[in-house]
Amino acid sequence: MKIGDKVIYPNQGLSVIEAIGKESSGEGSNIIHLRIIANNTLVQISSSMATEIGVRRPVSEGSIKKIFMFMRNGAVDVTMDWKGRYKEHVNLMKSGTLFDVATVMKSLYYLSLIKPLSFREKKMMEKAKELLVCEISEAADVPSSKIEHKLLGTLARCFKDAKPRVAI
DSSP, rough: OOOTOOOEEEETTEEEEEEEEOOTTOOSSSEEEEETTTTTTTEEEEEHHHHHTOOOOOOHHHHHHHHHHHSSOOOOOOOHHHHHHHHHHHHHHOOHHHHHHHHHHHHHHHHHHSSSOHHHHHHHHHHHHHHHHHHHHHHHHHHHHHHHHOOOOOOOHHTTTTOOSOOO
């Protein structure tokens, strides 16, 4: 990794490496200064912890195609127990992989069609959509508005026959 590289910081999204410096304790590890684009926050992490935290490069175009194929596939596994579902979704969001974020987006989108989402789940679905759109937009070099439109259109077509199955 070098200054100017764009990376993905788990659950925060697209970031730019602004600086790389030596750790003050002199342990030999570098400190990476990341600017999170979504909120302009500066984060400092040890280069030795970057992989463990889940900092990674944006996905390839091939991975983007796989994400959209996954979104088109109608299969979705949604736990109806709110606490278990929320905990599972939080863990998927923390993982930092685009596929896990897409899984959260897809299941919450489906759930929103069959019952009202809780406030926390609405926020999580918005965050998942933001992370997906931002990374795919960067990786494909396509405006985020077009990616968001394609993503929501793909999900709408996938679940066009979804009927409420849960008592509200």
